[in-house]
Amino acid sequence: MKAQRTRSQGKIIEVLKGLKGSISAQDLYIELRNRNQNMGLATVYRSLEALKLQGQVQVRTLSNGESVYSSIQSDRHHLTCVNCGTSIQIDECPVHDLEHQLEKSHKFKVYYHTLEFFGLCDRCH
Numbered sequence: 001m002k003a004q005r006t007r008s009q010g011k012i013i014e015v016l017k018g019l020k021g022s023i024s025a026q027d028l029y030i031e032l033r034n035r036n037q038n039m040g041l042a043t044v045y046r047s048l049e050a051l052k053l054q055g056q057v058q059v060r061t062l063s064n065g066e067s068v069y070s071s072i073q074s075d076r077h078h079l080t081c082v083n084c085g086t087s088i089q090i091d092e093c094p095v096h097d098l099e100h101q102l103e104k105s106h107k108f109k110v111y112y113h114t115l116e117f118f119g120l121c122d123r124c125h
């Protein structure tokens, strides 16, 4: 399936790439408004869904059930504290090579992967 990227999708990708972390659809909607890129919330959701299916955005669900989006380029992983909710970003990707192996052995095009670690942070344990 080769979908054409719409103008709205292009703007969303642009914003996501400029961000350090991930963002919820609601915050993304506000961010777009701040940049004078007025887009309805429904369009934001629809565009994010389309981009997800194209493998251009990554979705992560937080412990409060909220979905946050980020651009695929950021292959980043987190250490999340189950007590205070602090999320520490780790720089290296421990499964980068595994991804290539799986693509070969299963003939599967991997868009992205998720990997998270949970436990107690320095202040909580």
Ligand SMILES: [Zn+2]
Pocket: 081, 082, 083, 084, 085, 086, 120, 121, 122, 123, 124
């Ligand atoms: Zn903590």
Ligand SMILES: [Zn+2]
Pocket: 075, 076, 077, 093, 094, 095, 096, 113, 115
């Ligand atoms: Zn990774």
